[in-house]
Amino acid sequence: MAVDDLWYLRKRDPATGERLPSGRHGRGKRWRVRWTDPDTGKPRTELFARRAEADRHDANVHADISRGQYVDPQAGRLTVAEFAEQWRATLLHRGSTAERTERTIRRHIVPVVGSLPLASVRNSHIRGWVKDRIPHLAPSTLAVAFHGVLVPMFNAAVLDKRIGSSPCAGIRLPEIPDATYYIAKPDEVHRLADALPSRYRAIVYLAAGCGWRGGEIFGLEAECLDLDAREVRVRQQLTVTSGRQPFLALPKTKTSIRTNELPAVVADALRGHLDRFRLRPEEIEDEINPRRPTRRPASLVFTRGDGRPIHRADWSHIWRPAVETAGLPTGFGLRDLRHYFATVLIFGGANVKTVQLAMGHTTPTVTLNTYVGYWPDAVDQTRTLVDSALSCTESVPGTP
Known part of the structure; x- marks a missing residue:
């Protein structure tokens, strides 16, 4: 590494001993810092107008190389949009997650900061991105876009040594209001089932009685049902992504693979x-083992009238009129029947672990964060415990 004065030659005047001016004397930036990229072995240079700036850059590069933190300045010239596309192509996401990531980048990241070079993105740019997105995204959706896409993308740029640090550090997002769910009443659940065409009514009871997700219901095969033992197994889900027909894949998480006991009303339905x-087997793509995708006949319990898998676009046209007929709020979905199932367990006295396993949540923390406000009488129970302890006067020092 070295700092060169480009305005003067190394050669000196024999008479005066002073360095001779170069052909670019007085033109352009005077000081050049030279070093060798430790990763590629290629020479690198940077020009500066002032000697102090050049010396500071030379010292910083030397220190970064010594600490193993060197970042090639040219690597950060790639734009955010270009790097986002490269980064997205390397992700090991499931189909639906990959689709959501692509949509977030295309709709919410590229239009705002996509033209900026990676190295020029500052914390202020990210704060501006957050402010720009607030009118367009709900706080929870904004948090998903930020923590699920933007932060990992810039972290990847750091690991790829394209930038020295992430500009996302210390960013404050709008507060997410506590989630509130519409918990249907039992008679509303029955009304909803009655409002659906007969071939879909059992779906309501499977969602409300076992807490299954929509993809798990639509991907249910007959072999996963044991009506005599009153058990049903989740081992797959029906997945829908843009540009292809529905296919079978693994459930959302490892803990989503589970066995649920069938209440009598669900078993009867x-x-x-x-x-x-x-049931009649229909050919469908099977990617339960993503390394060995296959096409096979599947005996799906719930299908369209023509025997084909239920597509989410078809389902919305079937579901919405039934919701309206049953008198339920607009937007009420299968996920709300899943919430119904969870609250039935909670109000029945089930503990967090039991609810977590029945719902297929990854951890008890997820269950608590989702339904903490629904455990009944939590405050009253706390008061009772404290009162019981403090009322034991024999254990209180100084009591007569």
């Missing part, structure tokens, strides 16, 4: 469904 609607 499923038994009636199977008696009325004869």
Whole structure:
């Protein structure tokens, strides 16, 4: 590494001993810092107008190389949009997550900061991005876009040694209001089932009685049902992504693979469904083992009238009129029946671990964060415990 004066030659005047001016004397930046990229072995240079700036850069580069923290300045010239596309292509996301990531980058990141070189993105740019997105995204959606896409993307740029640090550090997002769910009443659940075409009514009871996700319900095969033992297993889900037909894949998380006990009302609904609607195997793509995708006949319990898998676009046209007929709020979905199932367990006295396993949540923390406000009488229980302890006067010092 060295700092060169480009305005003067190394050669000196024999008479005066002073350095001779170069051909670019007085033109352009005077000081050049030279070093060798430790990763590629290629020479690198940077020009500065002032000697102090050049010396400072030379010292910083020397220190970064010594600490193993060197970042090639040219690597950060890639724009955010270009790097985002490269980064997205290397992710090991499931189909639906990959689709959401691509949509977030295209709709919310590229239009705002996509043209900026990576190395020029500052914390102020990210704060501006947050402010720009607030009118367009709900706080929870903004948090997903920030923590699920923007932060990991810039962290990847740091690990890739394109930038020295992430500009996302210390960013404050709008507070997310506590989630509130509409918990249906039992008669509303029955009204909803009655409002659906007969071939879909058992779906309501499976969602409300076992807490299954929509993809798990639509991906249910007959072999996963044991009506005699009153058990049903989740081992796959029906997944829908843009540009392809529905296919079978692993459930959302490892803990989503589970076995649920069938309440009598759910078992009866499923038994009636199977008696009325004869199953016929239909060819479908199976990516449960993503390393060995195959196409096979699957005996799905719930299908369209023509026997094909239920597409989410078709389902919305079936579901919305039934919700309206049942008198439920607009936007009420299968996820709300899942919430219904969770609250039934909670108010029935089930502990957090039991609810977590039944719902297929990754950890008890997820269950608590989702339903903490629904455990009944938590405050009263706390008061009772404290009162019981303090009322034991024999253990209180100084009591007569």
